[in-house]
Amino acid sequence: MTSLQWGGRFTSAPDASLLAFGSSLVDDLVLAAFDVLTSHAHVDALAGGGIIDTTRAAALHAAIARVGQEIENGQFAAYAQSSGAEDVHGAIDARVRELEPEHGAFLHAGRSRNDQVATTLALYARARAEDAAARCRSIARSLLERASNELEAGTRLCATTHWQPAQPVLLAFWLVAAAEPFARGAKRFSAAAESASECCPLGSSALAGSSLPLDRQAAATRLEFARPSRNAMDAVGTRDAALDVAHAYVRACVDASRIAEELVIWATPAFGYVKLGDASSTGSSLMPQKRNPDIFELTRGVASAQIGTYAGALSSLTGMALSYHRDLQETKRQIVDGIERAARALAAFERALADTTFVRDACNAHAADGYAVATDMADALIAQGTSARDAHAQIGALVRRAEEAGEPLDLSARASVEGKVTYGSTSPAAVRAAIASLVDELESFDKLRMTRS
Ligand code: ARG
Numbered sequence: 481m482t483s484l485q486w487g488g489r490f491t492s493a494p495d496a497s498l499l500a501f502g503s504s505l506v507d508d509l510v511l512a513a514f515d516v517l518t519s520h521a522h523v524d525a526l527a528g529g530g531i532i533d534t535t536r537a538a539a540l541h542a543a544i545a546r547v548g549q550e551i552e553n554g555q556f557a558a559y560a561q562s563s564g565a566e567d568v569h570g571a572i573d574a575r576v577r578e579l580e581p582e583h584g585a586f587l588h589a590g591r592s593r594n595d596q597v598a599t600t601l602a603l604y605a606r607a608r609a610e611d612a613a614a615r616c617r618s619i620a621r622s623l624l625e626r627a628s629n630e631l632e633a634g635t636r637l638c639a640t641t642h643w644q645p646a647q648p649v650l651l652a653f654w655l656v657a658a659a660e661p662f663a664r665g666a667k668r669f670s671a672a673a674e675s676a677s678e679c680c681p682l683g684s685s686a687l688a689g690s691s692l693p694l695d696r697q698a699a700a701t702r703l704e705f706a707r708p709s710r711n712a713m714d715a716v717g718t719r720d721a722a723l724d725v726a727h728a729y730v731r732a733c734v735d736a737s738r739i740a741e742e743l744v745i746w747a748t749p750a751f752g753y754v755k756l757g758d759a760s761s762t763g764s765s766l767m768p769q770k771r772n773p774d775i776f777e778l779t780r781g782v783a784s785a786q787i788g789t790y791a792g793a794l795s796s797l798t799g800m801a802l803s804y805h806r807d808l809q810e811t812k813r814q815i816v817d818g819i820e821r822a823a824r825a826l827a828a829f830e831r832a833l834a835d836t837t838f839v840r841d842a843c844n845a846h847a848a849d850g851y852a853v854a855t856d857m858a859d860a861l862i863a864q865g866t867s868a869r870d871a872h873a874q875i876g877a878l879v880r881r882a883e884e885a886g887e888p889l890d891l892s893a894r895a896s897v898e899g900k901v902t903y904g905s906t907s908p909a910a911v912r913a914a915i916a917s918l919v920d921e922l923e924s925f926d927k928l929r930m931t932r933s
Pocket of ligand 1: 504508566567593594597804806808809812
């Protein structure tokens, strides 16, 4: 049986090397389980429209379910690769025809790979977005747990701008700052999952809809889309929802990379604020003393590579006419590659983060370094009636004299931190409130998700 889904109008076979070049099988095997869902839904659409009877529908569902099992137990990949199919969709269709010689050839009625790819990619993107929303929430939660512990311990840190000592803060304050982007990321992923759930392309056929009375609502319902897509031409050609998910992944990687960068630097002996755990560190094949932060470095590396992959996916759409064009295969490859790699990077980042400990003494010892309390001293003058400009000049001169004498300023990092009074500041009370508020936000988000599903 040929695995190609076309050929009747040609007199000779396609060139093997060109067929190999055009194949997307290696890239879209990861979508196999989602094509199974799409295929089941298409059977519903065929049966719902009376295009196939219930016996045929049951036989097709059973064969598709068998393929689903073969995907799950790992058998299917080898079959697909040896099948000669152009893509995972063709391979699944071929396997269904093999398993079900009598009914299998009716599965593709009214269906094109164009609406099949669009639907399958949307389902994949939605599932990955949901995974990532959960991942972001779990990263945020673990950062907040650490924040509570460090707040309890009163650990202080010299926060920097331009990597120069700026002002003392609580380590808990930094940890909340690290958690916030992941809470926002979780929301971004949920919104992207929602956009991937909006409309079901299946039943759009090649681009114009079908002259077979497909029950599109039945397909949309089974796949948990809000409704069937409104315009077949748009539905087969858009990659908007998958791009939203890919974008959310890039953003989460960039957020992780900023924390990774700071930890890489804090793990150097010059800082010594953190200790990397054995499980997430690597050694050197030559230098016996080495403990390298490879996972955090890879977090940075993957983030910048993902920006490139995402830009590639987006750019492949530039100027593309509406409906399906084969360039979309490249768009899909880059979206899927990007998401898969980013998902692995976020998982590794979370694991390495859990394996990293703060060295409280080192953090505290440097909290007032570089005259970081100078701003509080200027604020104290302002509070007594001095103008901001004069206070700045007076304390600036004080810093100059202290620096010449090699002396610190007469204010502790602890007093600096405890003296903050504004909402959202690094004072212990404000940090406690911020932790509670963000924990609440994450919890209500979880509840919302639970009531929805
Ligand atoms: N493999 C293609 C993709 O992944 C689908 C092929 C659709 N081909 C076609 N001639 N309509 O996008």
